[in-house]
Amino acid sequence: MARQERAEQTRKAILEAAASRFDAVGFLGASLSDILTEAGVTKGALYFHFKSKEDLADALVDEQFAVSEPLSAIEDPGLQTVIDLTYEMAAGLQSDVRVRASIRLVIEQGSFVTPADNAxxxxxxxxxxxxxxxxAAGDLRKEINTHDLAQFVVASFTGIQLSSQVLTGRADLKERVTFMWNTILGSVVPPRRLHRFTSTSGSTAMESASV
Structure with missing residues (x-):
C-alpha cells in the first residue's frame, strides 16, 4: 500500500508540474526537463507513468471532465444542470491549474500528434x-434544436473564457457567464418557464450531488 501511495503521489506531482508548465507556456513551450525539475522526479519516474509529453497532455485534457462527474448523481438533469456546469467550469478555470491547462491544451489541439477534438x-x-x-420537460421552446443549442453553449463559453482570460485574467469570468445565460435563456425558454432557472453563480445542484 505504501508503494502504491508513493506511486500515486509521484503521478500527482508530475501532473501538477505539467499543468503548471502547460498553463504558463502551452504545449510547445513546455519541455519535459522543465516538468521534471518542477515535479522533482527522475525521468524514469515520469516514463513509468507517462509514455510521452503527448500522453501527459492527454491525461490533463481528461482532467476537465471531473467537473461533470456529479451529473450522474442528479436525478433529473436539465437546463439548470447545464447552467450550473458552466459555473463549475468557470470556478475551475479561476482556481485549478489542471483545469486551466486542460482547456489551453484543447484550444491548442493543433500542437498534438492526435488532435483533441474529442474533448x-x-x-x-x-x-x-x-x-x-x-x-422533454417543456423547458425549451419547441422550435429549439437541442444539438445546435449544445454546440452554441460550448462555443459561447469557450469564447467568453478566452476573452476573460485576455482582458482580466478570468477575474470577471462568472459575471460574463451570467451575461451569457441571461442572453440565452430569453431566447430558448418559454416565458412561463423562465422563473424556474437561476442564471447567476451560487450553490448549485451539482455541488449538492457531489457532497
Missing part, C-alpha cells in the same frame, strides 16, 4: 443529453 464533442454530448431532458 469538444464530449462536452457537446454531455450538454446535449441535459438539453434533451429539458425539452
Amino acid at each position: 469538444y464533442k464530449r462536452w457537446i454530448d454531455t450538454i446535449h443529453g441535459c438539453l434533451l431532458a429539458a425539452k
